[in-house]
Amino acid sequence: MSTDTTTTGAKAEPGTLKETERVQQGPGGPGRGPMGGGMIGQKADTFWPSLKRLLARLRPERAKTYAVLVLTVVSVVLTAVGPKILGRATDLIFAGLIGKDVLASGATQEQAIEALRAQGEDRQADMLASMDLTNGVDFSSVADVLMIVLAVYVAASLLAWLGGYLLNDVVQGTVLRMRSEVEDKVHRLPLGYFDKQPRGELLSRVTNDIDNVSQTLQQTLSQMLTSLLTVFAVLGMMFWISPLLALVALVSVPISMFVTGAVMKRSQGMFIQQWRRTGTLNAHIEETFSGHSIVKVFGRQGEAERVFAEQNDELYEASYGAQFVSGLIMPIMMFVGNLNYVIIAVLGGLRVASGTMSLGDVQAFIQYSRQFTQPLTQVASMLNLLQSGVASAERVFELLDAPEELEEERGQSAAIEDAHGEVRFEDVSFSYDPERPLISGLSLVAQPGSTVAIVGPTGAGKTTMVNLVMRFYDPQAGRILIDGVDIASIPRGVLRGRIGMVLQDTWLFAGTIRDNIAYGRPGATEEQILEAARATFVDRFVHSLPDGYETVIDEDGSNLSAGERQLVTIARAFLSDPALLILDEATSSVDTRTELLLQQAMAALRSDRTSFVIAHRLSTIRDADLILVMEDGSIVEQGSHEELLAEGGAYARLYRSQFESPAEEAEALTH
Template identity: 90%
Template sequence: MSTESQAPAKGGQLKETERIQQGPGGPGRGPMGGGMIGQKADTFWPSLKRLLARLRPERHKAYAVVALTLVSVVATAVGPKILGRATDLIFAGLIGKDVLGSGATQEQAIEALRAQGENDRADMLASMKLTDGVDFSAVADVLLLVLAVYVAASLLAWLGGYLLNDVVQGTILRMRSEVEDKVNRLPLGYFDKQPRGELLSRVTNDIDNISQTLQQTMSQMLTSLLTVFAVIGMMFYISPLLALVALVSVPISMFVTAAVMKRSQGMFIQQWRRTGTLNAHIEETFSGHAIVKVFGRQADSERKFAEQNDELYQASYSAQFVSGLIMPIMMFVGNLNYVVIAVLGGLRVASGTMSLGDVQAFIQYTRQFTQPLTQVASMLNLLQSGVASAERVFELLDADEETPDASGRPAAEADARGEVRFEDVSFSYDPERPLISGLSLVAEPGSTVAIVGPTGAGKTTMVNLVMRFYDPQSGRILIDGVDITSIPRGVLRSRIGMVLQDTWLFAGSIRDNIAYGRPDATEEQILEAARATFVDRFVHSLPDGYDTVIDEDGSNLSAGERQLVTIARAFLSDPALLILDEATSSVDTRTELLLQQAMAALRSDRTSFVIAHRLSTIRDADLILVMEDGSIVEQGSHEELLAVGGAYARLYRSQFESAAEEVVVG
């Protein structure tokens, strides 16, 4: 694409849209401008469901993650039961040494206890298999088995985590690509209404937060939920009565979690909205740092930053504090549950209805049961933050796109002579504030059409319509007799070269910036364009010549030098249609005279639209259009319009005759 307009963020072609923004500076326009943030977010569960649906392309790996995690959790859950067997062996050996050491058998000892009325102790001994001392060989076998089970569980958990990382990062990779593609399909009007910092926050901060949320919550919540079910199963296997007692904590936990989540979800949405607002202010202030200083608005900028920073602090504090209540409440419920189980378990061991090893295992299961519930509650905190970010990204993905390009147009239609025709074109950014009404004109092939008029008259809007940054509400625009709405935007814009008043250069060498609109250009073609537009004149004074790296803002070049580079870029692209929007406004008078010669060569044999406030630069135009309030009030050559003595003549006299009178008076 050979147009300067590939970087719409700089706003050179947006001057008419800036006029309709609310307040001075408009949203995202200038160092002190404000911005509107999306006021409504989707509900939690639909957004979560939509987010999880994006894992579908990785579903086979996700199934493998679930299977590996399930086996790992089951192995971990079986461990305490096996370990309880070791406790039973040690306990039976210690008790048996006292009982059997006296020479009596286990049956004789039980009968003696019953005869003494100690039925509880007799029942306890009857439930055990006593040995004369601890069988350390059997204990060692049990411990080795437990070790093997835990090692296998750890390996399976590691493999599941490895696959899960692949699933999450693949999903985020696709989401970033979708967002990038979506941004390229959005109409220019979307960017007019969105503060740049807010948009960047959605594309970077929110997606990073989604990645972090999926990475942490999916693994932990999957493991925790499977652990809960596995532990419940083992608890019922050991003692249904104690399992029912333990499960009393579940509805309490669910009630607490639901109550806290309901309150904190809105707080998380506000937190990320405040983050976007603060980012927008910081980006605008930093990009217009010099303007802020020139107008002495540092204190005002700092005050606004402090206010928005405090609002973000309050929103973040409230969200984190409220959601952070989940874990301590859950821990308190778990500890109460632990005490109840310990007391009841001790009584059942004494009564001989449970072994000590089973009580030990059950207490471990109680901890394993409450801990994952606590972890799930904690992950819900993070999950709410991630879903709030997902909602903001989905708002971007759901935004209305440009009307689809025409399809099936033959490549031969890209050839152009350069005739541009407006037929009764009407357009407005705001339906209640018409801008262009019933505009008709014809630009002959190879002619130079200059557009002049006061700010807000619709000059830049005209070229925006030609570039199809916007489509007219009525009427049509034709290039070489073909309605531009029937030409794919890429084909249309590849035929147009555009140089804006506000320059845009990317971080790269001067050579790369000149070749931006024509990547396949040879070195000689690049140098020819540089010499024709006088870039070559200042490049040799730079340390690395054409290899000099321009920083992101182009601050290591003067404003005039940056403009010369953009003009060289348009020269190299060799477009069929040329649009110059105040292209020489940033160069000095001597350079402007040189550029007029270069522009004359650049405009030869191609149709050119020139927007100019310096009327001296468009005297030789074939046709001059004078616009006021979106309508052409005069048209003709320079001499014809001066002879008429109308709007053009008044503009001309205001620039030249007033200056001459001031010189005479002085």
């Protein structure tokens, strides 16, 4: 085994945040507040392109979408025809009541009209001339008209219901695909993305924002489609009845558009801030609740509450501003609609009196004027929800558009079928921040079946080496080979499937202890699971639990001790039977006696496979075949335990600080 390394600098915080986002700087580091924070948008992104992209996601459901469109059009047309037909019933009643008085003397309609003209009552004469008078109300004809109206409205309602049913299917199918895309995207994102994103912020995008998009599509598509079609259908009927009154009604359209555009321009930015601040608050809550015991131990409840109050107030202000400004649309539109209604009613009454319109047509037109302004008001009110939904969609699209891991080169994936575990670093350089180099020109060879221990101070680059082997990150220069194959040409899934890893920070999911162990090898038999548990001493404490291996571990594993959680993760790695084993402070959470037992278990686990062991407790790596001592990304010493102690260098100083005189060593280091 050989090494050839040089490096400068120290590890930097990985990545930078988006330029369009303001970073909350605090003790938590860039991108995080004092107790974990998030990112707050300074300005709104483009509304119409995002809306167009959101609607384009309906394309896979185009057949159902077209069906919804046809059903809605027919339903709206039938609804629009209804008042016109109903106006005929009003004309029959009005003609019957007037005719009963006019024809009671036995005079005909023509004689009554001539008599009125002779008296100078030309306006009343013109009104009678436009009517088909009858001696009394023809209730049979009125009933026929009402039955036709009833049939029209029932048909319109049934078609609207069927269209709504299909639209619900379209929307939920679209949101289902969006959730699936987000889930797949998360698994394709590089580890660096999660280093830059607060977990609560990411969860907010995946849950709150997608739910808001679903609600927006569900409520706006149906109502806005119906409202817009109603506007055109009603407008056509209004021009059919009276072009003059229709032009009067159209005066409200430019007024409505001007008001809506002005309010939307101001409120859209507020909605973007509302959802960004929601993500910020979620990030703080998630982090504070996850570390609740730490917060209480260090007495930081007051600071946590202060940060929560600040972020909650910011969310309140953003939400209040967005809802208040966008909420101005409806009352303004209602005022314009009511003003328009009064004008039409007055002009319509004058035209009935002049005989140029029938009372039924005026009644129908007044209904149409209400139907005309009402959908405009509904569209305006829906813009409130639409803006909120598009703001959430933009945040989801930001996640979907995030750079993914580099494309896999699958040509040589079969070359590691018979892996022996040789690991070779060839002039590898890597840094999280280009301005602050971490590892430069690192070269080493780990022979098959050997145990390589990596020691050094915090930040020396030990875990970074492991991350490079796992392809959590790719080196900027040089290459890493396993059994002579460049890992850049090995699909990540294939590579990681042959590597077992036990981290200092344990990760267990909500499930039974058996399920958590079996996670290391899908399809493992019961005997294999139990063998792994016995080899790693999980079996020793499991039987003291009420349900044994069926004991359910909660989300953060709080019903097991830290050492027990670590044992379960080691059993998981044992079960996977990897060709390459990585142990990153794997025994730091267990007691001394268990550590000795685990060393025996891991010695068996490490046999016939290459192992990388990162350790601060040097007692755990005395038997390593090779010990690498790292400082600032460089390997400054290498050799066996005895050889390094004899050299009296960095390793010897670390060893003495742990086993001989820690206080004296610390004092010497300070000088």
